[in-house]
Amino acid sequence: MFGKCNNPHGHGHNYTLEVTIAGDPDAKTGMVLDLVELKDLLEREVMARMDHRFLNYEVTELKGLIPTCENVSMVIWKLLEPKIRMGKLHRVRLYEAPDLFADCVADGQGTN
Amino acid sequence: MRVTLTRRYSFSASHRLHSDAMTEAENQTLYGKCNNPYGHGHNYVVEVTLAGAVNPATGMIANLVDLDAYVQKQVLADFDHRYINEEIPAFKTLVPTTENLCIEIYNRLKGFTGAKLDRVRIEETSRNSFEYSGGA
Numbered sequence: 001m002f003g004k005c006n007n008p009h010g011h012g013h014n015y016t017l018e019v020t021i022a023g024d025p026d027a028k029t030g031m032v033l034d035l036v037e038l039k040d041l042l043e044r045e046v047m048a049r050m051d052h053r054f055l056n057y058e059v060t061e062l063k064g065l066i067p068t069c070e071n072v073s074m075v076i077w078k079l080l081e082p083k084i085r086m087g088k089l090h091r092v093r094l095y096e097a098p099d100l101f102a103d104c105v106a107d108g109q110g111t112n
Numbered sequence: 113m114r115v116t117l118t119r120r121y122s123f124s125a126s127h128r129l130h131s132d133a134m135t136e137a138e139n140q141t142l143y144g145k146c147n148n149p150y151g152h153g154h155n156y157v158v159e160v161t162l163a164g165a166v167n168p169a170t171g172m173i174a175n176l177v178d179l180d181a182y183v184q185k186q187v188l189a190d191f192d193h194r195y196i197n198e199e200i201p202a203f204k205t206l207v208p209t210t211e212n213l214c215i216e217i218y219n220r221l222k223g224f225t226g227a228k229l230d231r232v233r234i235e236e237t238s239r240n241s242f243e244y245s246g247g248a
Contacts, residue, residue: 001170001175003177065171066170066171066172067171068166068170068171068172069117070115070117070166070171070172070173071166071171073115074113074115074166077113078113081113098120099119099120099121100117100118100119100120100176101117101118102115102116102117102118103115103116103117103118103161104113104114104115105113105114105116106113106114107113107114108114109114110245111114111116111161111230
């Protein structure tokens with residue numbers, strides 16, 4: 001089923017994560033969400049947990065899940081979605097490689 | 113939350129934009145250099161997006177090996193290094209714009225049984241892209 005992705009000692013990817021927030025620009029700041037706040041959130045929730053880690057063993061939220069692109073993107077969505085204070089999380093796009101990515105969106109939404 | 117999986121493929125092909133519904137002059141005015149008589153080539157990028165539940169046993173929406181084989185058979189084998197106007201039957205009558213190409217490729221892939229085809233997006237160049245998700 002998994003081919004070389006099943007090799008016993010694992011393998012790495014340079015993942016790219018795109019996070020899209022949707023909403024009305026704040027009347028005072030002109031921003032949907034302060035990028036510094038978003039950057040801090042991504043650092044805390046995603047990078048600190050996953051960067052340079054073995055996803056199978058070192059990420060609590062992935063315990064019991066096969067770390068496919070689909071599952072990792074869904075874990076990231078669940079980590080971020082409740083913590084977006086302004087606007088709403090519109091899409092999490094996780095590239096595992098330049099030719100493969102998974103998108104998570106809210107139910108009933110398109111992925112663009 | 114809804115999850116989709118997208119795989120990117122590429123093929124090289126040539127086409128000429130020319131409609132029999134217009135005169136030579138009208139074609140030239142509308143399509144410009146895309147109407148040049150001997151066609152021209154593009155390196156097309158095709159994004160194929162699948163939707164559906166993630167199988168708890170595999171963690172996947174669909175097996176990529178199956179998708180790769182299906183796209184190879186249904187699309188790449190016919191289109192790569194071909195002149196679309198002359199070598200793909202659907203374009204004997206249709207103008208091979210990338211809009212029409214999206215619809216043709218979507219129709220060629222919608223029978224994939226591994227997961228539901230959500231959409232097909234094609235980049236004709238790095239500056240223009242088109243997509244089709246079925247329906248009207």
